[in-house]
Amino acid sequence: MRATFPHLLHLDVALGILYPSLGIEIVPPPPITQKTIEIGVKLAPQNACFPLKVTLGNFIEAIEQGADTIFMVGGVGPCRFGYYGQIQRIILEDLGYRVRFVLLDHPRYGVWSFLSALRAMTGGRLFLPEIVRVARLSFAVLRFTEELETHRRALRCQVRDPQELDRVIDGTIEALRQVKTFGELEALKTDALEKLNALPRNGRKDFLKVGIVGEVYIAQETRVNFNVEKLLGDLGVYVHNSVSTVEYVLHTFRPLTRSREKLEAWELAKPYLRRFVGGEGIDSVGSAIRYAREGFDGVVHLYPFTCMPEIVAKGVLQAVSRDLDLPVLHLAIDEHSGEAGLVTRVEAFVDVLERRKQEKKRGLKRNGSLSRS
Amino acid sequence: MDLFLGVDVGSVTTKFVLMDREKRILASCYLRTSGDPIAALKEGLRYIEHRMPQGGVIRGVGTTGSARHLAGVIVGADIVKNEITAHAVAAITRVPDVRTVFEIGGQDSKLIIIRNGVVEDFAMNTVCAAGTGSFLEHQAVRLNVPIEEFGKLALQARQSVRIAGRCTVFAESDMIHKQQLGFGKAEIVKGLCEALVRNFINNLASGREIEDPIVFQGGVAANQGMVQAFRDFFGGKKRIIVPPEHGVMGAWGAAILAMEYAPQKTAFQGFSVVERNFKSRSFICTDCPNACEIVVLKEDDRVKALWGSRCGKWTPETATVRCEEEDENLPSLSSYPGCSTERCAMHG
Known part of the structure; x- marks a missing residue:
């Protein structure tokens, strides 16, 4: 068996650690490029959403590299993502590819099919103590790649040389591929954090802060969202992204697992949206409210064009934006x-935030002098 | 006298504004880009140079528009700004209590919401040509009406025809259909203007409060039929202002921003730029399947600027080497048996 899976930022780093120990050979798809997108767009239904097309491109490119089995997760609720795996399986069959498609759905849709998919994805060695250790290690690695990205977003506007920042983070992520033990992971962590702390700063303190909310794939995958976070960082903005694969996994398999962050976001969204609308609709609303409370200057909402849950969120976010005086830029990709x-939109949005901030400062000064007189 | 230059290189037209410290426009021009922004830039600079007042010195340059980066490198800009900010700044300068800006240009349209002199929200349409200048121009040609007369013709109509304006393709077939039914040209033109206004409001204003005074600017604001259609849409209840400078508002905004942000010493390259030899060329990087199209702006043989490299690996030095390699590997004309003349349509 030579198995492959869709790309999602640094998921391949974590799976590259997990799978050898399960005795399953993996063929990661080549990195997402324009070619991946073109293949997916050509073969997928025209009105399918963008993540389906890109991941389909991943599969085809991986099959060309020799993959014969595809691991994919299913989705929950009224979002088309739930059918992605099935549609992709049928498309690949129609094209004449003879591959095995293993689809992992939530156990609530059938404990038996969940366990059998899990068994196929783990080579049947799920509960060996060694496997449990490696699974925990690869999850910790995934968590750390996300932590590194969080640092990258926060530091780009603060360091003197952003390219050096990229070198430190990309270098660490490459090194993570070789990690075998928790000790090695800890050593890499300490080393990377030291290097990040040592990067010369540009001394700026009054940067704008922007939070990113949206659909789990588009909001994270910098190779398809035109790297909006880098664009913002280069404009001197401190960026935080509320979307995370780790939290996504923890939340998807609730109640087996739970994500504290997501539960918080759902709680915050309650005055606006109580009903599960599929995908990350509620999370987008809740995270935007959290950003407003934490004093962020604005929110960028990223989602695939025609994404139903996020279109619901977009409507609700307009009310959030009005009530909390929080500018939101909606970008459908x-x-x-x-x-x-x-x-142009992102640049103009940053200009809006900058002018608002100046106005607020001026307003405060004016009020200050009034109270004194 | 301290002067500031604003340059707006759009998809269809290129605009220049020469401004003094009181933000007064001393000279301006409105040219066709005609697919060659470098030539349009040179032509505009020549025009402005001849209108420079005695003792005037350019202290700052701002560029905007879709070719703002290219213009910034060639002219030497102190600030390169997006069109939304530039248009808003000019509208606020012209009408200080402005609350909404409609801007319709050649390839896109924008709606800007302003409160207390600060941009609060904006929407921009870049995907759909319905409701932009290019579409109006195309239809003017089809109806054999000069674009300058198009708006006036709409005003002559006694009634209007409802035309489906959601999509340019459907609008065009619907217009033809109405023509075949026997409606007059003036009625159809009026109907078209109304369709475009509906489309603009539906696409951009969704859920946004349109408050007056509204400043209507951009090339399409010259079209009286469009202005009237906007007035009718709001039932004459909203104040719509078309400033006399409506065509060059973006360039004016860029000039104002240049004055606000200008450093001690401007990056302006001087009017001698028109004598220099700029050339842009491109190659496709084949190092990964991304196949980035790298665009290189060269002055004589020196690379001045570089765009399009996603991974950032190309520098002016490596790009120069690559261009030279490509030139060497270019097959000579004689290797194509069909090409005997010097200028062959296929191989340049």
């Missing part, structure tokens, strides 16, 4: 998105 239009 698909294969037709033009980079120039997106860059």
